[in-house]
Amino acid sequence: MSVTASQSVVFARMGDPEAHTIDRYVATGGYEGLRRALSMKPEDIEAATTASTLTGRGGAGFATGQKWSLLADAYPRYVVVNGDESEPGTFKDRQLMERDPHQVIEGALITAYAVRATRVFLYVRGEMALAQERIGQALVDAYAKGYVGSNIMGSGWSIDVVLHWGAGAYVVGEETALLESLEGKRAFPRIKPPFYPAAKGLYYQPTIVNNVETVSTLPWILRHSGEEYAALGAGRSTGTRIMCVSGHVKNPGNYEVEAGNITFRDLIYAPELGGGIRDGHTIKAFVPGGGSAPWLFEDHLDLTLDPGPVAAEGTMLGSGAVVVMDDSTCMVRAAWNLVRFYSHESCGQCTPCREGGNWMEKIMWRIENGAGRMEDLDLLLDVGQTISPGSFPHASNKATGLEATPWPYRMTTICFVGPSAVVPMHSALTRFRDEFVAHIEQGSCPVGAHA
Amino acid sequence: MARLNAQNVERAKAVIRRYPRERSATIPLLHLAQEQDGYITPEAMEHIGELVGATAAEVQGVATFYEMFKHEPVGTYLIGVCTNLSCMILGAEQVLEHTEKVLGIKAGSTTVDGMFTIEEMQCLAACGGAPCLQVNYRYFENVTDERVDGIVDALRNGRDPEGQSIPPHGTLSNITLPAPTTPADRERPEEIHPAPQGVES
Numbered sequence A: 001m002s003v004t005a006s007q008s009v010v011f012a013r014m015g016d017p018e019a020h021t022i023d024r025y026v027a028t029g030g031y032e033g034l035r036r037a038l039s040m041k042p043e044d045i046e047a048a049t050t051a052s053t054l055t056g057r058g059g060a061g062f063a064t065g066q067k068w069s070l071l072a073d074a075y076p077r078y079v080v081v082n083g084d085e086s087e088p089g090t091f092k093d094r095q096l097m098e099r100d101p102h103q104v105i106e107g108a109l110i111t112a113y114a115v116r117a118t119r120v121f122l123y124v125r126g127e128m129a130l131a132q133e134r135i136g137q138a139l140v141d142a143y144a145k146g147y148v149g150s151n152i153m154g155s156g157w158s159i160d161v162v163l164h165w166g167a168g169a170y171v172v173g174e175e176t177a178l179l180e181s182l183e184g185k186r187a188f189p190r191i192k193p194p195f196y197p198a199a200k201g202l203y204y205q206p207t208i209v210n211n212v213e214t215v216s217t218l219p220w221i222l223r224h225s226g227e228e229y230a231a232l233g234a235g236r237s238t239g240t241r242i243m244c245v246s247g248h249v250k251n252p253g254n255y256e257v258e259a260g261n262i263t264f265r266d267l268i269y270a271p272e273l274g275g276g277i278r279d280g281h282t283i284k285a286f287v288p289g290g291g292s293a294p295w296l297f298e299d300h301l302d303l304t305l306d307p308g309p310v311a312a313e314g315t316m317l318g319s320g321a322v323v324v325m326d327d328s329t330c331m332v333r334a335a336w337n338l339v340r341f342y343s344h345e346s347c348g349q350c351t352p353c354r355e356g357g358n359w360m361e362k363i364m365w366r367i368e369n370g371a372g373r374m375e376d377l378d379l380l381l382d383v384g385q386t387i388s389p390g391s392f393p394h395a396s397n398k399a400t401g402l403e404a405t406p407w408p409y410r411m412t413t414i415c416f417v418g419p420s421a422v423v424p425m426h427s428a429l430t431r432f433r434d435e436f437v438a439h440i441e442q443g444s445c446p447v448g449a450h451a
Numbered sequence B: 001m002a003r004l005n006a007q008n009v010e011r012a013k014a015v016i017r018r019y020p021r022e023r024s025a026t027i028p029l030l031h032l033a034q035e036q037d038g039y040i041t042p043e044a045m046e047h048i049g050e051l052v053g054a055t056a057a058e059v060q061g062v063a064t065f066y067e068m069f070k071h072e073p074v075g076t077y078l079i080g081v082c083t084n085l086s087c088m089i090l091g092a093e094q095v096l097e098h099t100e101k102v103l104g105i106k107a108g109s110t111t112v113d114g115m116f117t118i119e120e121m122q123c124l125a126a127c128g129g130a131p132c133l134q135v136n137y138r139y140f141e142n143v144t145d146e147r148v149d150g151i152v153d154a155l156r157n158g159r160d161p162e163g164q165s166i167p168p169h170g171t172l173s174n175i176t177l178p179a180p181t182t183p184a185d186r187e188r189p190e191e192i193h194p195a196p197q198g199v200e201s
């Protein structure tokens, strides 16, 4: 199997160990996209972004040009770049911030100019010391060379970019929690409506929140054209995107792919991508789009990385993180691990998330440790129902004839953390009920070793 | 020591100037306090409240929400082992167990000499290098028991583990960021092109 090489858009400089320095960045086309942007009217940049079909890479997949067009007509207004990356399995934004920080800054500047922002904030995850240093140094250099600050590149346009960093909380990644955090508060997701920070965001002023990878794509689009970007990929996965592949594959890593042109099988097995499952093992399950995405299985390897067909299979491409689990993996423990994560990261505002997550974690832990009861299986589903009522999305099963329930779910909570705790439990229990039962009947984990 | 010292008050004021509203500086200032004292003291929270115009209780609410802020002394070296999914299925539980054995403490506690604290971390965005750990938020990927031994040994003997320098816990702000050049309360950016027809300028 071979995959046609993808165009390198956001990852073009990844092979260059000096790409984070301003000299290397400028020597490799850096800040040319901004120069181009400053010769255009803001409306034309928005039009080019809409034409590029670029969608958000933070997880929700919202069309970027459209998001910008929703900005309320008020000033001051802000641009916030979401660099809080902490969705389990996702490790692309950190790489972009560490190795190509100027590209993030340039993308943020293009966004700011296009939406007429009055200040830009780069919100970097607290635990990422190197990313903070690299972006900090890049800002110092960019200010010194006139790419940031007053009268940028002699254009007469001025903007400041502020580096901000967090202090450890997954829920900060949720955009309204991010804004609360940036206001110096606890990261409590805001009650919707207002649905979009574009209407009411930072300090309740119009705000655009975009992901690191999303803004990193803009310099290329400006140097080429929206149409040229849209011509890459296919279906609803146009352009390129970075897929983070981890787990039991031979070549874990970040891969920039024209997602619409490849399948999960390509991504996981192609020698130039994931390289296949480690020797002597076969695939058992995989997370297709970050820990919040319902799992897929061997039956679904031939799905194209396109949001449409993936949603029909009950899941999403989310943050682009694929975690591959082979036949050595205990499904109860793997699912428990993610349930524990989401319940631990609950901010506590909504009872179903705060209490339900905790209960699911406890019940799964006792099943894993051989102290579960048969009633626990229905109890788990029942707790799941209080967080996310109705039929919960899951994949089809060829062997049993189970049909897929399409994405998305309904929810009783303010944000997606609550339902995300249901996801791994429901995925594992729907597909591997027998494995749960075996734990209970045997009074211990039948898989044993967990590595 | 507990309130920010004179030098850190100057740094704090420079941080506050970057934001349109003072209170936005709360988290960076808490990092500053932690850099000064190693953890967050009640006096520091009160002082930060004075600086950003919040009550001590509001600052405390923030300081206790985020996991990087410590409320009692922690080790010089904070060893954070990721045990989230990608790391777990590639041996993170073994790495954690080994680290606990080598240091003679459990995750969540500190060695009696005050040198090491072990923490269990959630996904650190290094899943491609699983299993991974951090020492004072500096990454070590694809770790093994042997590498844990080497890292601990280097730190105990004052050497940089694997050639990576590890600043003391709390040091996150060693770059002096540029001061803003535009007013914080600026209403609109400059229009550098004539406004297109039909759009009010």
Ligand SMILES: Cc1cc2nc3c(=O)[nH]c(=O)nc-3n(C[C@H](O)[C@H](O)[C@H](O)COP(=O)(O)O)c2cc1C
Residues within 6 Å of the ligand: A055, A056, A057, A058, A059, A060, A061, A062, A064, A082, A083, A084, A085, A086, A087, A170, A171, A172, A173, A174, A175, A176, A209, A210, A211, A212, A214, A215, A415, A416, A417
């Ligand atoms: C619980 C939760 C966590 C999230 N974490 C992140 C994150 O770490 N990084 C990110 O860019 N987006 C994250 N998002 C998505 C953001 O809310 C938001 O949609 C995104 O930053 C918008 O940027 P985009 O349109 O460029 O994708 C998260 C969403 C939720 C509900």
Ligand code: SF4
Residues within 6 Å of the ligand: A171, A188, A189, A345, A346, A347, A348, A349, A350, A351, A353, A354, A413, A414, A415, A416, A417, A418, A419
């Ligand atoms: S769903 Fe959970 S994390 Fe989200 S707002 Fe409610 S309690 Fe907080």
Ligand code: FES
Residues within 6 Å of the ligand: A088, A089, A090, B082, B083, B084, B085, B086, B087, B088, B122, B123, B124, B125, B126, B127, B130, B132
């Ligand atoms: S799971 Fe350990 S870094 Fe992501």
